[in-house]
Amino acid sequence: MFEHTVPSDWFPRCAIFDCDGILLDSETVWNDVQRELFARWSVPFTEEVEHRLTGLAAADVAQELALLSYEAQNGQKPDTASAEYAEHHEHVMKDLLTTEHEVISSGVDLIEGAQKFLGFLSEHMPVAVASNSTANILTLKMESYGYAPLVRTWVSSNDVP
Secondary structure, eight states: OOOOSOOOOOOOOOOOEEEEETTTTOOOHHHHHHHHHHHTTTTOOOOHHHHTTTTTOOOHHHHHHHHHHHHHSSOOOOOOTTTHHHHHHHHHHHHHHHHHHHHHHHOOOOOOOHHHHHHHHTTTTTTEEEEEOOOOHHHHHHTTTOOGGGEEEEEEEEEGO
């Protein structure tokens, strides 16, 4: 069984939260965005693909969609070093980021109690958010949904290798 090894006088000095599914009910919305994008690019969004993409950053989803859609359109796997594929990948990434921005801007539900809890916690310690979202999307989420004043900083997938 698990043995408790934390000293009884221990108290955390800070707290770091994920955003999607913890602060915002955006995981379901993100799944819908992926379904829409895959349909737009004529790629089946199978259970296996959905499972493989769960939790990945937008850049990773765009990479997968670019590979699959290129193959679907051209009947062969791409030469990922070619200028043609680079242009295709860029279009897919732009489409993904534009669609995600539109969806997040149109409204996402807050996780019940999360904002109140972060407000309380931030009165007692530094609070931050770390997310697989891109920098622009995470900033949009933090500022549009009232979390920005409650945290000291947020870190996106663009901020770390």
